[in-house]
Amino acid sequence: MTWLITGGAGYIGGHVVHAMRAAGQPVAVLDDLSTGDAARLPADVPLVRGSVLDRGAVDRALREHGVTGVLHIAAKKQVGESVERPLHYYRENVEGLRTVLDAVVDAGVRRFLFSSSAAVYGMPDVDLVTEATPCAPMSPYGETKLTGEWLVRAAGRAHGISTVALRYFNVAGAASPALSDDGVLNLVPMVFERLTAGEEPRIFGADYATPDGTCIRDYIHVSDVASAHVAAAGRLAGDPAGATSLVLNIGRGEGVSVREMLDVVGRVTGYDATGEVAPRRPGDPARVVASADLIRRELGWTARHGVEEMVSSAWEGWLLRHPEARRG
Numbered sequence: 001m002t003w004l005i006t007g008g009a010g011y012i013g014g015h016v017v018h019a020m021r022a023a024g025q026p027v028a029v030l031d032d033l034s035t036g037d038a039a040r041l042p043a044d045v046p047l048v049r050g051s052v053l054d055r056g057a058v059d060r061a062l063r064e065h066g067v068t069g070v071l072h073i074a075a076k077k078q079v080g081e082s083v084e085r086p087l088h089y090y091r092e093n094v095e096g097l098r099t100v101l102d103a104v105v106d107a108g109v110r111r112f113l114f115s116s117s118a119a120v121y122g123m124p125d126v127d128l129v130t131e132a133t134p135c136a137p138m139s140p141y142g143e144t145k146l147t148g149e150w151l152v153r154a155a156g157r158a159h160g161i162s163t164v165a166l167r168y169f170n171v172a173g174a175a176s177p178a179l180s181d182d183g184v185l186n187l188v189p190m191v192f193e194r195l196t197a198g199e200e201p202r203i204f205g206a207d208y209a210t211p212d213g214t215c216i217r218d219y220i221h222v223s224d225v226a227s228a229h230v231a232a233a234g235r236l237a238g239d240p241a242g243a244t245s246l247v248l249n250i251g252r253g254e255g256v257s258v259r260e261m262l263d264v265v266g267r268v269t270g271y272d273a274t275g276e277v278a279p280r281r282p283g284d285p286a287r288v289v290a291s292a293d294l295i296r297r298e299l300g301w302t303a304r305h306g307v308e309e310m311v312s313s314a315w316e317g318w319l320l321r322h323p324e325a326r327r328g
Helices: 011-022 055-064 079-084 086-107 140-159 187-196 222-237 258-269 293-299 307-321
Strands: 002-006 027-031 047-049 067-072 111-117 162-168 170-172 202-204 219-221 245-250 276-278
Touching: 002 011, 011 027, 011 222, 027 055, 047 055, 055 067, 055 086, 067 086, 067 222, 079 086, 079 140, 086 111, 086 140, 111 140, 111 222, 140 162, 140 245, 162 222, 170 187, 170 222, 170 307, 187 258, 187 307, 202 258, 219 222, 219 307, 222 245, 222 293, 245 293, 258 307
Parallel strands: 002 027, 002 067, 027 047, 067 111, 111 162, 162 245, 170 219, 202 276
Antiparallel strands: none
């Protein structure tokens, strides 16, 4: 069978493409390259350049490559931008998904994986976030992901499509420098950017009810995220009859505070990453850590990489793009 990976030229999508290929799975990619980079893709992976909003491009990708399953990763994902441009996010993330699902139904494709996010939970007041934790997203981005889960589930039930939705927690790291994240939207690259500029990293709030006063998050290596997609695709491949309908967290089940993460960054980079305390950001919960029990039971999947590997691999990718940051 052949899998179509939407957004396959992006940071996470590129890792999924390589992981699927390593597992012997034929893949094709649909990507408009608005944030993706075709250089992430192996030379022999077909690329259909087009938006998920373009029904013609989606139909062409499904038809020309004999697609029997879809991994839908394409999405806009900046929380702050989603607050400023909610209509844009609903159009790209919800209408884009609806367009892909409509094409999938018409093409008779019966396997669908949806890339979701821990942003659907909002500010959960629990030690470990399970898939049964109530969802209360705090941004239009999170809302579009939760709406997407509902849409995928409803389409699966109505049309006999087996579905999996994967809720990513805090993704970091790289399988190789060339596949690293070239954006500066998450904690690790934001810290790298400030260190490279000779500035102290910022700690947004050090008075939370946590052991060191800083926020705690569940960080997951992007290679583990990719391997979870491979495991989910394997589950879907074995169920073409629409019996599977899963929503699963992708996390390590271990919390790491901002100060602890900065300590790791300092060890890896050789920079002083102590950081300066800034005021809290509105809406930042003190602790968000995944329970990874359900994905382990359902898919036999467990994260394999630790925080040190995330930071060191991300740093090598940063140095590839910013050689001036290298010390010594």
